[in-house]
Amino acid sequence: MENNAVTTREYLAAFDLDGTLAELGCPVTEGNVVLLKRLAERARIVLSSGKPTYYLCGFARQLGIADAVLIGENGCAMQFGVSLPPVQNTYFISSEKAVKQLDFARKAIPALFPEGIWCQPNEVMFTPFPTTEGQFDAIRAFNRDNASALDALDIYEHCDSFDYVPRGVNKRTALEALAARLGVPRERVIAVGDGVNDYPMFECAGISVGIRLAHPDRADFDFSRLSDALSFLIGRTSE
Secondary structure, three states, X not given: OHHHHHHHOOEEEEEOXXXXXXXXXXXXXXXXXXXXHHHHOOEEEEEEOOOOHHHHHHHHHHHOOOOOEEEEHHHOEEEEOOOOOOOEEEEOOOOHHHHHHHHHHHHHHHHOOOOOOEEOOOOOOEOEEOOOHHHHXXXXXXXXXXXXXXXXXXXXXXXXXXXXXXXXXXXHHHHHHHHHHHOOOHHXXXXXXXOHHHHHHHHOOOEEEEEOOOOHHHOOEEEOOHHHHHHHHHHHHOO
C-alpha cells in the first residue's frame, strides 16, 4: 500500500514543526497551508518533531493532509495517518541501557523541584520543561553530575525544555527507516527544519532546507520565511 503512494508522489518531504512550519504555540498560517497542500501533490508530507505523535495529529488535520506520516519525539515514534488510536505506528529504542537511563531521569529530575515541573507526556523519550533560569541551571548541573549515568542518551537543550533521547535514535534514523520502507531514494528525500535537532535529518536528505538556521552551512539552502522555502520546493519537485 505504501509503495503505491510513491508511484504518484516521488518525493518525501519532512518538516520540523516549531520554528519551521509554525512559530512556537501557533498554527500554520493560511497561506502556508495552501502552499503545503500544493507540495503534497508532489511529495508525501512528514511532520517530524520533538512533540509526541498524538500532538502532531491536530496539525496534520488542520493542514488537511490525512495521509501524513508523523515522526514524533525526535525520531522515537512514527505514525501513519492522523487516526487515534493509530492504525499503524512504530517505536524506535536503541538499547535496554537507554530505557533504564530514561527511567532514571524521569524519576530523578522531577525530584529536584518540590515546587513541581511539567514533563511532556511522551511514549519513549523524556522532556522536562523548566520555567525559570534556576530550574534550567539545576538540570544542567544534574546532567553534568550524572554524565556517566546518562551516557546512553542524547540530550538536546532547547529554549523551553530538555529532550532525553536514546542515543543513536533521532530524526535521521526515523526518516531513513521511512524512506527505505516507502522505497524513496535519498535524492528525493527533503528535510526542512530550523534547529540543532534537525541537523541529523539534513544529513540523510537529498535536499536539505533551513529556516533561519543559526548555522546556515548545515543545509543546502536556508530561507528567512517558510513561504519562500515552500515555493522553492514546489518548483524543485516540479522539475
